[in-house]
Amino acid sequence: MTLQDLPQSSTVRSRLAAGLRDILPLAIGVGVYGLAFGLLAAQARMSGLQTGIMGTIVFAGSSQIIAVERLVAGAGAGAALLAGLALNLRLLLITASLRDEFAGRPWWQVLLGVHLATDENWALMHAMRARGGCAGYWYLVGGGLGLVAVWVLSTVAGATFAAVVPEPKSLGMDFAFTAAFIAILRSLWSGNAMLLPWAGSILIVLLADRFTPLDPTWTLILGGLGGAAIAGVMGND
Template identity: 85%
Template sequence: MTVQDISSLPPARGQLLAGLRDILPLAIGVAVYGLAFGLLAAQAQMSGLQTGVMGTIVFAGSSQIIAVERLVAGAGAGTALLAGLALNLRLLLITASLRDELAGRPWWQILLGVHLATDENWALMHAMRARGRPAGYWYLVGGGLALVAIWVLATVAGAGFAAAVPEPRALGMDFAFTAAFIAILRSLWSGNAMLLPWAGSVAIVLLAGLLAPLDPTWTLILGGVSGAAVAGAFGHD
């Protein structure tokens, strides 16, 4: 469907389909680290069904990776959950910036928009606006629906593949945690505005690891909270 065809549709439907279409190039990267996360989930003894349900409900790649990595490392469920939440505190800033798009909408649309908001479709929405194209709530939702579908399918495929391999470590799959996280970090970098929050987060993690006898989970939590605090203090979205 061309841009002209979409522009002739009712505004909500046209923006929904435009968001679905425009996000597809970015969704390729999501599929790659979704496969990697599926491999990780299999190492944590998660089935394909459990992996898919987690991806649908949580739908936060970096948060899911850290939480599962902490579980594999022997941390409890509570600390793994806190580590995942701390890493995704930046989403509070993203959802807060959507107040105009969410204002006056019914509760289910607010929940849907907040749940589907990611770095990719949020940034794409603003990029399209900068080009003069209409991109609002339904554009964001369209992109989010495409991403969550691809994320869940990729993670389930990765978990199923790992379950079918007798010795995942023999193929180097134990490196999947690191590889997936590097891929996600690369996708999150959006320019020099990210430098200060990231530097603050890294500094706190290093200092906490060197000067305080903390479990790695708590250093990750401190790093996530400090990075979000720096971003909020300096007005970075």
């Protein structure tokens, strides 16, 4: 490293630290439904190690929860994977909105930013900018690193705890999926702009369930695709 590199390195570190610091209050909520997901993962016979690896590689709370829930419900691995992907299609809109932050960066930084982009650190970055603060790529990455650390630790803790409980249902752990998904939905709500995509997605699921012979997994996939399409047409990030 040359002397000329020091100021830039210092700036990167300070913005990473700022993103990590500012995300901590939101990370507490992530940790709560991370524990719930760990309990659900244990019902799917996933070990703490498997849960941690999944959280690190996938790192998509709602997508992981719906995929594992479908496995617990008896759906095949392919259907569970598609359901998880459909539910997280909104991340395509989020990452597309970050094109200015990714412009001119090496491929590994783009991949890192895409992997760590979530509803929470994306919204926090824009909130900081709205207040006149300096928040860009490294601020986003700092927040993402904080979230992924809390998510992996909490999911592993939940799965490990459930594995040593002889009768999880006696403690109400079978409600883990519902509780976790409610928490995630609440965290995703960002105002009235979300109303139409959410309503459209719910309506599609209800109609498909009522008038088609599709398995619930596929109705969820249709709902996710429909909601993402509505949000895209409306121009919602």
